[in-house]
Amino acid sequence: xxxxxxxxxxxxxxxxxxxxxxxxxxxxxxxxxxxxxxxxxxxxxxxxxxxxxxxxxxxxxxxxxxxxxxxxxxxxxxxxxxxxxxxxxxxxxxxxxxxxxxxxxxxxxxxxxxxxxxxxxxxxxxxxxxxxxxxxxxxxxxxxxxxxxxxxxxxxxxxxxxxxxxxxxxxxxxxxxxxxxxxxxxxxxxxx
Amino acid sequence: xxxxxxxxxxxxxxxxxxxxxxxxxxxxxxxxxxxxxxxxxxxxxxxxxxxxxxxxxxxxxxxxxxxxxxxxxxxxxxxxxxxxxxxxxxxxxxxxxxxxxxxxxxxxxxxxxxxxxxxxxxxxxxxxxxxxxxxxxxxxxxxxxxxxxxxxxxxxxxxxxxxxxxxxxxxxxxxxxxxxxxxxxxxxxxxx
DNA sequence: TCGGCCGGTTACTCTCCAGTAACCGAACTA
DNA sequence: TAGTTCGGTTACTGGAGAGTAACCGGCCGA
Numbered sequence: 001x002x003x004x005x006x007x008x009x010x011x012x013x014x015x016x017x018x019x020x021x022x023x024x025x026x027x028x029x030x031x032x033x034x035x036x037x038x039x040x041x042x043x044x045x046x047x048x049x050x051x052x053x054x055x056x057x058x059x060x061x062x063x064x065x066x067x068x069x070x071x072x073x074x075x076x077x078x079x080x081x082x083x084x085x086x087x088x089x090x091x092x093x094x095x096x097x098x099x100x101x102x103x104x105x106x107x108x109x110x111x112x113x114x115x116x117x118x119x120x121x122x123x124x125x126x127x128x129x130x131x132x133x134x135x136x137x138x139x140x141x142x143x144x145x146x147x148x149x150x151x152x153x154x155x156x157x158x159x160x161x162x163x164x165x166x167x168x169x170x171x172x173x174x175x176x177x178x179x180x181x182x183x184x185x186x187x188x189x190x191x192x
Numbered sequence: 193x194x195x196x197x198x199x200x201x202x203x204x205x206x207x208x209x210x211x212x213x214x215x216x217x218x219x220x221x222x223x224x225x226x227x228x229x230x231x232x233x234x235x236x237x238x239x240x241x242x243x244x245x246x247x248x249x250x251x252x253x254x255x256x257x258x259x260x261x262x263x264x265x266x267x268x269x270x271x272x273x274x275x276x277x278x279x280x281x282x283x284x285x286x287x288x289x290x291x292x293x294x295x296x297x298x299x300x301x302x303x304x305x306x307x308x309x310x311x312x313x314x315x316x317x318x319x320x321x322x323x324x325x326x327x328x329x330x331x332x333x334x335x336x337x338x339x340x341x342x343x344x345x346x347x348x349x350x351x352x353x354x355x356x357x358x359x360x361x362x363x364x365x366x367x368x369x370x371x372x373x374x375x376x377x378x379x380x381x382x383x384x
Numbered sequence: 385t386c387g388g389c390c391g392g393t394t395a396c397t398c399t400c401c402a403g404t405a406a407c408c409g410a411a412c413t414a
Numbered sequence: 415t416a417g418t419t420c421g422g423t424t425a426c427t428g429g430a431g432a433g434t435a436a437c438c439g440g441c442c443g444a
Binding site for chain 1: 216217218299301303304305313316335337338341343345347349350352354356366369370372373374375380381382
């Protein structure tokens, strides 16, 4: 079936995300993606320069989705405690609702290639930056950043555990569990 | 220079670890590894069945090194608090001293291929199992396991941050920071 | 009703790389 | 000193997959 160029492009993006998330960058061939979309390879190349460019576009888009979700959620909470839980809730909801995006970002294979890794790192660093102000104790910058990355690590590690292998989970419950742990931890950090 | 078969094998293992850690599974060709070792490809195939088998052997070995380190460290500590810190200390020392092994396991690209991913998952799950008894609160198994994976996530996330890009760091200091966060968090977990 | 636009296909090329066959030469050994 | 072992090399095969050239046919506007 013929589609208009924009419609086809959109469909290809969806399909490519699904295929890359499932198989990873190297294991997924352009033919696989084209097949999954019900077209042939040259169609893919009418819409995207190269495999790299396609993958990078997806990575960017998914990274943006995650950071937007997180900033939207955390800006509306007032105190640190609720920000922590709200942040985790947004994160786990993202993993729950947009699992392919999570897999693409942290699945990974994205962290291998230097250019891809840089994109993912940017997402993680931006999340960590958002966490930094939550850490009240008067500690060194290095210390603060390490703790911020501890929280991003929690989100990633727990997500991989609860959602890995397509398991079902309740994002809000997990956020409550993890938020409790994280906030309790942050409160107990002593001044240097 | 000619080496005896066992010596050559050992050298190839070291070299392959370095090359795979640096470039990842797909980006590293058997020629790259052979070159780095100062030999030609067929030599590699005299010692290892295939690229996969070589990579898997390395993955297994590195996983074993990490879990051994962790179990050795944690069994000797008595109370939960010191176990937490000692565990993190062991982890960060591993990352510090055996950075290539860490990169190979969590770099990743190892988590992409299903067989490779299973090996890494085994390492993470085993670490999480070791953490589970530290969680004193009377909570559900699911909850407990999620928190255990939060701690493994911390270790991984923080390691990536402090050691990423070949940066220098003091493992014991980082362990102190992170141990404080984790133990404080675990203490504040409430019964379900 | 005819021409050209456009979404699509078939059928390639070119490169890279895992894996291999066949051969080589130094040293030990009988 | 001839023969065998063994660590090594050169020079290939085979397949996979990124990217492309050239062609196709329905539909739309004139």
